[in-house]
Amino acid sequence: MSGLRKEFNYTDKEILSMMMELKVTHTINLVELRRAFFKQIKAHHSDKGGAVQKAQIITQAYRVLKQYVEAGIMLPKATQNGFHQPSTSADFGGRSGCRPNQSAPRAAPDGFEDFGDFQDVKSKRRKKFGGMSNGKNNQQQESDDARDEPSTGGKPKNINIKAQKFVNGYTYLKEDFSTYDDPMERPDRQKDGVRKIRGGLLLYKDFNRALVLPTEYQELGSTFSENDLVDDPSFAPILEKLQQIACDLPSLAEKLRIFIYIAWAFDGGAMQDAKIMLQKVKMAPYGTDDDSLYEIKIPRRTFDDDVLTTGLHVSVRSVSDGKLYANAVIEQVNPSSQSIVLFFVDPLRLSRILALSNNVNVSINSSAFVYRSQLRSLEWILANCGSRRNMDQIIYPKPEFTETLEEFRTRRAVELLSMPFREEADHSYNEEQKNAIFSIVNKEHHPWPFVLFGPPGLKHFNFLSFFVVILGTGKTITLIESIRHLVLQSSQNRILVCTPSKMAADNFAEALLQHDFLEHKYIFRMHSLSTMAHSRNKKLDPISYLAKEAKHRFFGIPDRLNLKMFRVIIATLATSSYLILAGGLRDYFTHIIVDEAGQALESEVWIPIGGLVGKETSVVLAGDPMQLGPVLNVNTMKWFGFDISMLKRIMHSEMYKDSSDERFFVILRQTYRSHYNILRPCSYLFYDNMLIVDDRQGNFYKLSDWEGLPTKGFPIIFHSSRGSEDEQGVNKSHQNTFEANLVLRLRVMLASFPGVTVDSVEGFQGSEREVIIMSMVRQYDLGFLRCDLRINTSISRAKYLLIIIGNEALLSLHATWKK
Template identity: 30%
Template sequence: MIIATPRGEILHGAPGRGRLTVLLCFFHLRKIAPIPIPALCRSTIVSLTSLESSLVLAMWANVQNQQGIKYFFTPTVCVVLFFTGESYDVEVHYWLHHYGHFPATMYFEFCTESDPPGSSKPFCIVREMEASARTHLAVELGPFAPFKPCQVVPYKPVDTVIVEGEPPERYSKTKVINLLKCPLKMRNYHHRFHLLLHLEEIQMEVDIKKYDLHHQTMTQDRDNRRLLVLHVPGVAENRPSVLRGDCLKVAKSEDKVQPITVYTGYVHRVELERVKLGFSKRLVQSFISNTRFDVEFTINRFPLKLQHRAVDLAEKHQMDEVLFPSGSGVRTTLMPKLSMFNRQLENNPEQHAAIQRIVSGASKPAPYLVFGPPGTGKTITLVEAMNQLNRVDPLCHILACAPSNSASDLLCERLLGHMDPHCVYRLYASSRPLSTVPQNLLKHCNWDASQDSFVFPTKEVLMGYKVIITTLVTAGRLVSGGIPVGHFTHVFIDESGQAVEPESIIGIAGLLHPEEGQLVLAGDPQQLGPILRSPLAMQYGMGISLLERLMKDNPLYQKDGEFGHFDSRFVTKLLRNYRSHPAILKIPNELFYEKELQVFADQWDRETYCNWEHLPKEGFPLIFHGVLGKDEREGNSPSFFNVSEIEVLVDYLTKLMKTQGKKGLPKLSPKDIGIIAPYRKQVEKIQNALNFVKELSQWKDIKELKVGSVEEFQGQERKIIMVSTVRSSINYVKMDQDFNIGFLTNEKRFNVAMTRAKALLIVVGNPVILNKDPTWER
């Protein structure tokens, strides 16, 4: 009988600049009886093998018996003759120079002296081990408390009497299935999207219940005693999504007597994980600290209602040739000779042609598409087209939209560079936090300091502006406000690939004339698409944007089979990449763009870090740094973080800071660096690390170093991009897929993350996990 007993604990250390020897674990081997195998004998051969991590430089063991005889073995097999009654101590060491957690398997194989190691019937003992190499930073950033999921609030039955009414005629199950499976046409357009929107809403209702809270306390706001503050773990990562104007329902946990009083609280402000709520005077005036409440979250139906209305208006205004263009109404037009505001565009044939087509209205009433892969300047193309329209057509009125506030802000900032500021107006929703609005846009928007909120101007005021910039959802306010159909001669939608089709229709139906108006869609179907909750809605086409549907299903927007070119009357694909070094662009170009992208980035900018001393390969400014970290969570927050990856990021940041201005490298500002992470908690921990590490915290303007999600970086670029993939456990990949977060199983998110860098891309992640994804494996 053989006993293998671990002695001692795993020891931790930090590799720092050199290699670290970690005394990992002790094993005590003792043979107290012969091994029960056919040929019994008094001696046994023990074979020791380590199955080590790919990131461990070396691993070895010292084996010593009671007579003091020592054996030394490396990861190859070590054979020791083992007699009955003998015992050995096995001392296992790691030799490594990486941060992270390093699992290993120690394999003990026992056989008789007559059977050599590797025999067909060995007796085996396997023991798992792990070493951890970390710094004080990892200890500082580690979990402050063990993760404990929020408990689901038990349903409280309320005494009610329900009297059923007369329901309308319903679709049969067969009709519903047929509606979902049949091709999308104008005749079934509003029926199909009403159904898909309802499916999405049902899933949203189900998902939001997962975040209901039980036995939570609130505090009174120090700045406004009329508001109560509730701590909501995960709200900063939109899990759950809570915006200004949303409502929550709370009931005292101790209430048992029917009927239970439920208080509705309206969100006044969201600050990281603190939500400030306005309740009735009855609750506020009787509020006692430490009172426990059960909290129920609700979805915001306003965007859904606008989408339902939009698809109805699309049918009402007969927008067939806009949504399902046939090209039958296209007129032959002469291309105007244009003098570009941005002179650089004159040397780009694709951008120049797209602007000419938009200004001439060549595709009307069909939409004109600008297919803009990363770094090709699609937003600049749209802005130039708007400037040209404003110059050549005094009667034009332009509505410029995007799905997100950040993309809409970028449009506005670039328009203000060439257009009369008095002609441009940025319309914000009342839910937009003032702190997130760029300072240079405050005097061009609907912020009212006297009311401390965003207010909606009158119809007459809005119609006086030549260009209005807003999000697609907020564009619904223009329809509600009575802006007449045809007032806007042109509607531009940037980043249109990120919006579900009914969301795009909000900015079109009821505003754009179906025959005389010009719709321009710009985006990239290979980058981030719409975010949906319902698997059924995604399965039946809700996850495909209007831009992607047209390019996928409509012959006008597809390449011809003979020459492989797009029809320039309807679509232009921008080909010149002005952003990235060829090494950074190579993989995305091959995977997503048929190798058509051309490197036109400024040579000095793109080769700035080709000779950086910390590159594994000189002249190749792309680093993948493998880290075997751990997926961790803390407290009640569902968001993940990985401190081992943060240590590596901090190490590279420190190297970049120390080498700037030396050996031909330029001076570096923190605003030239971006760090992308898929989880809000990782973003938060990285930001904390920048303040904790003394050298980095003293770097001038360190607060301008942006740390954010992939969504926050779409449409942006930095000289240096670092990516933290976080995920180190295959068990959580399915969760990422369900919640549409993380990098695995989402090639569009991968594409965006990998194409933000101009001169240096550093990716930090677990190669074992990432290699399981076909995109990362490539």
């Protein structure tokens, strides 16, 4: 009995009693069980005179029965004479399991509390759910059971490879299975303390529950401001550590640890419960078909659609008992009716709150998941330094080779002749791109990181839609061609592509699909479990996993065996944490590529490096440090250098700066994005005139004769807004009505272009537009316009036409704008 799951330790008599509370029979399924539960809980609601104790009994009955049904355990059958037919499962010996410990303390919530449940590795596996699955059959169940067998040289045992057993419905061949010697498939693997998240992946509990915000940081962000951090003498010891120059891995790790603590503190930290957004508001079911949707009417004086946004994660807590909470996501914001609609991932938790009252408090969630991921990876990097992999070689690289550079170049010239580069009518790879691909594919840089410096507008395939070009820089093309060669090189190569943002990950995934050299079944766009699917890029649906158990509103991550079928996984740096939590995957990925690395915090890049890089893993950093860098939620941290990305720091190091060694560093100089006159100032102002601007082969003159151009053939316009009013809106952001109206008039003049995107400069980084209209807004002070990286990012987005609206007198105060 000790080996059984503790959730199932109930006698048949106890189970029958619970079934009677919910008025269900032994043939009940999950959908019917949930309906029965909500029917009974509403009938005994305290607002209708029901007893709280009765509601708690109903809730407990539902929780237990739900576990039995999900695990496929047969429920006892009641007979006409009042006796029951015992369960026939031999595994439980006439008893339904081990009695749960009701007095056990509840664990503190973590970043994925509502997205999974606990399941012992040896327990009977739950029936699979999956947005794209074809359902289970007997062959699938047999193969699932086989996954618990000991590892046989990295290959699963007794698996029927013809069965469509995976959540995406694809069929895999024998050679598709990874030969990686997975420690989690060995007989001595860890067998307890795992969490099954939405989609089926098992995560080990040893993640970071013990990682808490230290006491000395807990008042930051609540009692103290950013300025207090610098001015208050009590924080002097922290500032002294931040001011120290990091010259090696331990000193840099210490500075990053402090930075993470500060960022965590100002993002909520230990004060999460105090960030109440709505107090004592009434919640009511929304519609009749979905018990996961609830509506809240908000008083007009507290309705703020700048704060209440679709996709915002919130906590709903009982007014009378603050310990009772349920996490939800805002699915709809309705300004006309002054209401919001919430989607609850776990309606069971909500039922416990509603059993007390319909009046609730709503607070903004402040997840510690990202900060804990960064801290844990930092510790892993320090722990592994000098053992399985010398992390100094990645963090502070000093490349050394036995082969001379000339010998390498001679060998490369010969080997490049046999590399099958894809030559198409609208593109051929230039020498710099081929050199980069050769070094990445053959790991010429290993064990040091390979750096690919890709300024804007580098030669690319022409994937133009008429107005918006989302994809296709030369950097991206170079990385994708490298992946194509790696896939051809070996079916066992496994590549993880990480980006700092969801948009960048989607862009890369879409570019990979457009090149169409790898079947969809081998590619996985791994989304965060907290990402809502309603605003997704539907072109990526064939390589994504919409979880059926979340009613297709959220994504899921499939189980371990399914994950190892994918040859390319694309995720954000933070989402790669789930792969780390799965355990045993260090050294599984042959290549880890960080794209748009110039936009990422160094502590973010350390997540996959610390948790997944092994002895043989190749690391590639790609990006442009002259574009906008990492975003800091504590602005004062830039004074201590935390706005410098790992890519930029390495590029300015002694070994990489001014290096011409293509084994570990390649600069892509050939540009092919924009009209010559648009990119020329970028090359002059930000790239020391090293860019080779070539627009002869492209259709970049299509607006050179546009009727609105003051000078025909010169596609840059500056409209003066001098004398207009620059005001602050209710959300304290600046606005300029005159410039906004001018943008509208220009839009009418450009009516032949069907698509319009309005966003901040940050929203356009990594993408392109045929026409860019820049509204500078500011009239009295430069503010954010002082940032050279912002200027470069803004100008270099345009392909055919660049229109700038601003106060020329104000802009001329800045050296770069003046030039």
